[in-house]
Amino acid sequence: MRKRFFRPFWSYDVVKTEYWLNRMSMSGLRLNNVNFKTRFFSFETAAPESLIHRVIYQKGFGGNVPPGLLAAGWGSAVSGGNFSIIRHDAGADPTLNPSYAGLLVRNRRLKQIIGILLAVLLGMFCAMVTANILIIALLTSIAGPATFVADDGPTAVQILQICLIVAAVLLTFAWMIFTYFRLRKANSQLERLCGDNLNLNVPATQDILLPRREEKRLLRSKKLVRKHRRDWTYEPDKTEQWLEAMEKKGLNLYRLSPTGLTFYFWKLGPRRMKYTVDYQNQAPDAYFTLNRDAGWKLIYRGGRRFMETSIWVHEIPPDSPAPQFYSDAESRLKQVRRFIVANFLGLLLPSLMFIFVLCENVFLLNTLDPLNILSLLLMIFLILQLVFSLSRIIRYYFRIKKN
Amino acid sequence: MNAEKQIKNYLPMTETAYYILLALHAPLHGYGIIKYVEELTLGRIRLGSGTVYGTLSKMQKDQLIAVYTDAGRKTVYEMTVLGRRVLALEMERIKKLYADTVSQEGYFHA
Numbered sequence: 001m002r003k004r005f006f007r008p009f010w011s012y013d014v015v016k017t018e019y020w021l022n023r024m025s026m027s028g029l030r031l032n033n034v035n036f037k038t039r040f041f042s043f044e045t046a047a048p049e050s051l052i053h054r055v056i057y058q059k060g061f062g063g064n065v066p067p068g069l070l071a072a073g074w075g076s077a078v079s080g081g082n083f084s085i086i087r088h089d090a091g092a093d094p095t096l097n098p099s100y101a102g103l104l105v106r107n108r109r110l111k112q113i114i115g116i117l118l119a120v121l122l123g124m125f126c127a128m129v130t131a132n133i134l135i136i137a138l139l140t141s142i143a144g145p146a147t148f149v150a151d152d153g154p155t156a157v158q159i160l161q162i163c164l165i166v167a168a169v170l171l172t173f174a175w176m177i178f179t180y181f182r183l184r185k186a187n188s189q190l191e192r193l194c195g196d197n198l199n200l201n202v203p204a205t206q207d208i209l210l211p212r213r214e215e216k217r218l219l220r221s222k223k224l225v226r227k228h229r230r231d232w233t234y235e236p237d238k239t240e241q242w243l244e245a246m247e248k249k250g251l252n253l254y255r256l257s258p259t260g261l262t263f264y265f266w267k268l269g270p271r272r273m274k275y276t277v278d279y280q281n282q283a284p285d286a287y288f289t290l291n292r293d294a295g296w297k298l299i300y301r302g303g304r305r306f307m308e309t310s311i312w313v314h315e316i317p318p319d320s321p322a323p324q325f326y327s328d329a330e331s332r333l334k335q336v337r338r339f340i341v342a343n344f345l346g347l348l349l350p351s352l353m354f355i356f357v358l359c360e361n362v363f364l365l366n367t368l369d370p371l372n373i374l375s376l377l378l379m380i381f382l383i384l385q386l387v388f389s390l391s392r393i394i395r396y397y398f399r400i401k402k403n
Numbered sequence: 404m405n406a407e408k409q410i411k412n413y414l415p416m417t418e419t420a421y422y423i424l425l426a427l428h429a430p431l432h433g434y435g436i437i438k439y440v441e442e443l444t445l446g447r448i449r450l451g452s453g454t455v456y457g458t459l460s461k462m463q464k465d466q467l468i469a470v471y472t473d474a475g476r477k478t479v480y481e482m483t484v485l486g487r488r489v490l491a492l493e494m495e496r497i498k499k500l501y502a503d504t505v506s507q508e509g510y511f512h513a
Contacts, residue, residue, distance in 0.1 A: 066469035068481040099472045286478040293434035294452035327451035328419045
């Protein structure tokens with residue numbers, strides 16, 4: 001006998017779904033098939049058994065359970081597209097377990113996309129509302145409130161159409177907001193489960209962050225030095241060389257300010273250190289563990305959105321070549337290309353949107369009042385800023401390509 | 404099909420990808436791969452952790468390797484059936500390359 005259950009939001013809390021499947025198998029329902037598109041879970045009646053289920057997500061999986069997991073005692077329950085569900089007897093204790101990392105990466109990307117869409121839609125909505133209010137206010141002040149009496153009112157059909165469109169828009173909006181917050185909750189849960197025993201909140205060379213008072217005292221006695229640097233994220237190779245030159249002068253990087261614009265250095269003495277400024281788009285914990293195990297120390301991690309910047313430092317052992325973060329020229333160039341694409345998206349698109357909105361404001365009212373002039377100046381400033389940043393990024397690309 | 408596409412993408416293989424797959428004849432942690440390759444090549448090849456991470460991510464997307472966690476919740480990598488197949492094809496190619504090198508070497512000695 002078959003039983004089907006509809007679970008449209010099953011992927012928002014995977015652990016809850018797994019526990020649900022465990023309970024189902026204990027009450028005599030064995031998972032048979034899942035249609036991941038329609039979100040229907042099919043069960044067949046069977047003898048009650050104690051099973052542990054796990055959901056795996058791996059892009060391009062094709063549902064082939066890796067041989068290592070099969071050998072460790074897992075059995076395939078359902079596979080389709082990028083998702084798979086595997087299970088084993090509650091009594092058995094497999095040596096290898098599937099990882100939640102694939103699902104976490106997918107959820108983070110999804111949340112990122114939805115977040116951007118929400119921001120864009122909200123921005124457009126606000127711009128439309130303010131523009132409409134301005135137009136109405138302007139026209140009523142000139143022509144009087146009588147301007148808005150229409151010749152004949154809108155027909156019933158038109159009202160219905162507008163209502164349907166508004167309802168559809170509101171529903172989509174609500175679903176996106178719901179998904180965004182559910183994903184945020186799910187991701188923090190998955191991050192805890194992924195583990196890897198990381199502590200990413202205290203990145204400092206000596207692995208200690210001094211209290212503020214101590215830092216102020218050291219700044220006054222010149223044992224701690226502060227330096228500002230703008231746009232260092234757009235030329236990572238120059239930043240690396242600058243930090244290494246600082247080390248040779250006896251200034252050792254201690255930490256960065258939370259805004260990422262100020263560098264703090266100890267004045268301890270020259271060291272031979274290799275710095276790497278790297279970018280990742282929401283890398284899972286495995287990225288940080290791998291680099292840490294290879295001897296790199298994380299000093300700074302910031303700038304979440306499209307690209308997370310991280311500054312790593314490694315000691316150069318005496319009589320040894322400097323360790324390379326990217327030992328392969330091809331992989332380095334690929335990384336640089338990804339950096340450029342993400343920066344273009346992160347810089348160009350929002351700037352273009354700002355400039356577009358400003359253009360609309362400037363050319364809507366054709367008079368030269370102070371508000372217009374201010375908007376024009378702001379637009380010019382933004383365009384210049386954009387051009388400078390983009391030119392730095394492009395020059396960086398050609399510098400790396402030459403090597 | 405999908406497998407043919409991967410084979411075309413990965414053959415001939417970069418040295419980095421080749422040595423990573425060689426190391427993964429048994430499941431390993433990420434840093435274990437770097438150490439294995441360094442020992443195997445007697446220090447000639449020291450893979451960078453950034454390079455390894457990028458290559459492993461790409462191979463995972465292309466289904467050449469699979470990812471799990473071990474008892475200590477650390478990430479472990481293993482080759483899939485497709486990965487073994489692609490590696491075997493590359494090893495055949497290298498063997499042929501080596502045989503031709505040896506046979507033609509004589510022409511290039513002074």
